[in-house]
Amino acid sequence: xxxxxxxxxxxxxxxxxxxxxxxxxxxxxxxxxxxxxxxxxxxxxxxxxxxxxxxxxxxxxxxxxxxxxxxxxxxxxxxxxxxxxxxxxxxxxxxxxxxxxxxxxxxxxxxxxxxxxxxxxxxxxxxxxxxxxxxxxxxxxxxxxxxxxxxxxxxxxxxxxxxxxxxxxxxxxxxxxxxxxxxxxxxxxxxxxxxxxxxxxxxxxxxxxxxxxxxxxxxxxxxxxxxxxxxxxxxxxxxxxxxxxxxxxxxxxxxxxxxx
Amino acid sequence: xxxxxxxxxxxxxxxxxxxxxxxxxxxxxxxxxxxxxxxxxxxxxxxxxxxxxxxxxxxxxxxxxxxxxxxxxxxxxxxxxxxxxxxxxxxxxxxxxxxxxxxxxxxxxxxxxxxxxxxxxxxxxxxxxxxxxxxxxxxxxxxxxxxxxxxxxxxxxxxxxxxxxxxxxxxxxxxxxxxxxxxxxxxxxxxxxxxxxxxxxxxxxxxxxxxxxxxxxxxxxxxxxxxxxxxxxxxxxxxxxxxxxxxxxxxxxxxxxxxxxxxxxxxxxxxxxxxxxxxxxxxxxxxxxxxxxxxxxxxxxxxxxxxxx
Numbered sequence: 001x002x003x004x005x006x007x008x009x010x011x012x013x014x015x016x017x018x019x020x021x022x023x024x025x026x027x028x029x030x031x032x033x034x035x036x037x038x039x040x041x042x043x044x045x046x047x048x049x050x051x052x053x054x055x056x057x058x059x060x061x062x063x064x065x066x067x068x069x070x071x072x073x074x075x076x077x078x079x080x081x082x083x084x085x086x087x088x089x090x091x092x093x094x095x096x097x098x099x100x101x102x103x104x105x106x107x108x109x110x111x112x113x114x115x116x117x118x119x120x121x122x123x124x125x126x127x128x129x130x131x132x133x134x135x136x137x138x139x140x141x142x143x144x145x146x147x148x149x150x151x152x153x154x155x156x157x158x159x160x161x162x163x164x165x166x167x168x169x170x171x172x173x174x175x176x177x178x179x180x181x182x183x184x185x186x187x188x189x190x191x192x193x194x195x196x197x198x199x200x201x202x203x204x205x206x207x208x209x210x211x212x213x214x215x216x217x218x219x220x221x222x223x224x225x226x227x228x229x230x231x232x233x234x235x236x237x238x239x240x241x242x243x244x245x246x247x248x249x250x251x252x253x254x255x256x257x258x259x260x
Numbered sequence: 261x262x263x264x265x266x267x268x269x270x271x272x273x274x275x276x277x278x279x280x281x282x283x284x285x286x287x288x289x290x291x292x293x294x295x296x297x298x299x300x301x302x303x304x305x306x307x308x309x310x311x312x313x314x315x316x317x318x319x320x321x322x323x324x325x326x327x328x329x330x331x332x333x334x335x336x337x338x339x340x341x342x343x344x345x346x347x348x349x350x351x352x353x354x355x356x357x358x359x360x361x362x363x364x365x366x367x368x369x370x371x372x373x374x375x376x377x378x379x380x381x382x383x384x385x386x387x388x389x390x391x392x393x394x395x396x397x398x399x400x401x402x403x404x405x406x407x408x409x410x411x412x413x414x415x416x417x418x419x420x421x422x423x424x425x426x427x428x429x430x431x432x433x434x435x436x437x438x439x440x441x442x443x444x445x446x447x448x449x450x451x452x453x454x455x456x457x458x459x460x461x462x463x464x465x466x467x468x469x470x471x472x473x474x475x476x477x478x479x480x481x482x483x484x485x486x487x488x489x490x491x492x493x494x495x496x497x498x499x500x501x502x503x504x505x506x507x508x509x510x511x512x513x514x515x516x517x518x519x520x521x522x523x524x525x526x527x528x529x530x531x532x533x534x535x536x537x538x539x540x541x542x543x544x545x546x547x548x549x550x551x552x553x554x555x556x557x558x559x560x561x562x563x564x565x566x567x568x569x
Binding site: 042043044045046047081082083084085086087088089090093094095096097100102152155156158159160189190192220224225227228231232235236238239240241242243245246247249250251252253254257258 | 263264265267268270271272320321323324325326327328331332335369370372373377485489492493494495496497500502504505507508511512515518519552553554555556558559560561562563564565
């Protein structure tokens with residue numbers, strides 16, 4: 001983290017001078033970014049974690065005062081997997097899962113933050129192309145479409161939001177001075193494990209100027225990792241161990257509490 | 261405070277709440293001499309554990325409680341091992357079918373409903389029967405009449421079936437078919453409900469197989485060990501829905517609660533105990549039924565699509 005900051009500081013000191021020497025044509029602004037943690041470990045006391053995305057803008061030239069402000073949009077997305085959305089229907093007085101819709105590729109985690117409301121940053125078409133914001137996420141091919149399907153799509157987004165797995169916040173990226181910015185995201189306790197991609201987009205006047213990406217890895221460690229790997233890679237051994245655990249506990253309880 | 265992350269359920273639960281839950285069910289099971297699985301699984305579901313995980317984990321917990329229970333009975337010579345083995349053979353078949361069924365229903369999104377409905381039905385019927393029986397027993401005791409003793413060794417159509425086997429400890433010479441079928445039913449129930457099925461097999465052994473009462477509890481506990489162990493193993497390998505960390509917490513709670521429950525149970529009369537248990541069983545069934553009948557707060561639900569399996 002410190003290295004990255006130093007690097008970006010050094011870069012912002014050096015590059016304007018080079019640009020000044022070269023004079024023309026003006027090099028466009030560059031954005032650089034990093035994450036407060038490249039690796040997140042889930043262990044037994046894991047109860048969610050806050051990560052900070054930060055970055056800086058390298059000005060290719062001195063910005064003229066009549067130009068609009070810089071805008072930043074950050075996206076963090078976790079590993080995708082197919083998800084089925086089901087809707088309950090009333091059957092014979094009972095609420096039963098009825099119609100369902102499967103989305104082939106839903107990110108397990110998705111957070112999008114911006115320095116100003118999305119609409120003010122860029123046009124809808126731009127947001128759509130870049131996949132920025134809930135309305136623009138591509139969930140892969142799905143087995144039906146139409147207004148019915150839109151209901152399932154929005155229900156999925158809402159449910160994921162309720163679990164803290166989908167987050168969308170305007171004004172969550174703040175500038176520190178002119179070139180440094182930061183935004184923070186809470187990864188909830190049920191955040192999926194795997195590789196997360198982070199994207200940082202720099203806009204001005206609705207135009208994408210620069211883009212930077214990095215990634216972080218969320219994984220289980222220690223005992224949780226052993227249990228998880230056993231359960232999913234060696235389920236038979238896992239099952240046998242679970243049974244043995246229970247048998248041993250039962251034996252121990254009997255031995256300790258027997259009255260003889 | 262004391263949150264514990266469950267690696268397979270992928271949720272964080274309060275350690276004390278889960279220990280308490282294990283202890284409460286252990287207390288009841290110690291008090292009433294029942295396995296307690298049929299209460300544990302619904303209680304886990306009420307506290308936010310997904311039903312599929314509640315069932316598999318409940319089965320794992322019962323392995324522990326039935327091992328210690330069976331050991332006590334074994335020391336008293338109350339296990340008919342031969343009968344237990346026949347029941348277990350049937351139980352394995354039933355468990356395989358049950359786990360497969362729940363797996364298929366899971367894919368279709370109907371497992372939760374199926375598990376809840378099965379519970380409502382079984383707990384409703386058993387609870388009502390127990391309620392009626394215990395109320396009658398209490399009325400009889402008030403009237404001062406002695407309880408009518410069971411007539412042993414009656415012959416029924418069951419004795420006409422082939423493949424007769426001699427069960428020494430039970431002093432029975434009957435066909436192996438009824439216990440095998442009984443075993444299949446119990447295995448099926450164990451897989452669907454995550455319970456040992458003691459509340460089905462004990463009356464069936466007494467009234468259908470006409471086994472002497474003293475060997476019934478021990479023999480049922482003995483076969484429950486194997487049936488729930490197999491259910492645990494099957495869920496772990498076929499559905500990946502076993503959370504061993506949760507099971508361990510519940511086992512510890514159950515062991516502690518069971519000791520206190522056994523003492524508490526000795527202070528109450530048999531029919532009062534049964535009445536109390538009937539009320540608890542009916543309350544759980546009612547709570548599950550309400551969950552199915554009331555319009556859910558959210559009509560939509562999400563589930564990951566299982567790859568392979």
